[in-house]
Amino acid sequence: MYAKTILIVDDEPRTSQGIKKTLEDWSCGKYQIITADNGEEAIQVMRRQKIHILMTDIRMPEITGLALLKTIKEQNMSPVVILISAYSEFEYAQEALRLGVVNYLLKPISRGKLIEAVEDALRIEEKRERAEIIEKVVDDKLVHANTRTVTANGPIREALHYIDHHLQNELTLKEVADHVHLNPSYFSVLFKEQLNLTFSEYVTRSKIQRAKDLLITTDLPLDDIAEEAGYKTAKYFIKIFKEFEGLTPTAYRKKHK
Secondary structure, three states: OOEEEEEEOOOOHHHHHHHHHHHHHHHHOOOOOEEOOOOHHHHHHHHOOOOOEEEEOOOOOOOOOOHHHHHHHHOOOOEEEEEEEOOOHHHHHHHHHHHOEEEEOOOOOOHHHHHOOOOOOOHHHHHHHHHHHHHHHOOOHHHHHHHHHOOOOOOHHHHHHHHOOOOOOOOOHHHHHHHHOHHHHHHHHHHHHHOOHHHHHHHHHHHHHHHHHHHHHHOOOHHHHHHHHHOOOHHHHHHHHHHHHHOOOOHHHHHHO
């Protein structure tokens, strides 16, 4: 199974086949490299399968490269785009940037510049993918609490900043209250009033969210993730995680990764 798919769109078969051969030699079978002769064919391909990187010529008959980009944007297709052109007109570059193009290569393209552009695009695609996954598993109560910080007073905002930067520690209400120079009892009431979560629940949910992010985006072992999330033992971490998510951390990682 291929890690990613790269689609090359150019009405000059010699150009597209040359790029394809270069990328196939470079990728050693890791990526699927496919071609389309025109914009219409490219759209059909993208409707059938996920395209991670799109490389398209800017000037093609019927559907130009820019028209192709507008169409896929309207249809919520979101490959990382590299534009290829024999022309360097500034207005093309401007429009391309507005349409989300990440690189603009002028023909003839050297092997080095081609591979560099594709490697950059793959890094961007990887970041996008991780962000999308994390967005799907984010804790709604934390999101809601954090949106309320806009109207929260100074000490509470400072407390949240402190919590978020000390999640690896065993945080106590007294410690954070002392940090923001408030009486612990008053701080506890104020925290719940402004965020609609108790201090304890906010800290635990933040630790679990940190753990979820690490489970999905890294291959760290559970002991390391437990430590990063502020738990002394993996056993206790697994217990708390299952209470919140209904799955063990290992099962959660398998489900979402």
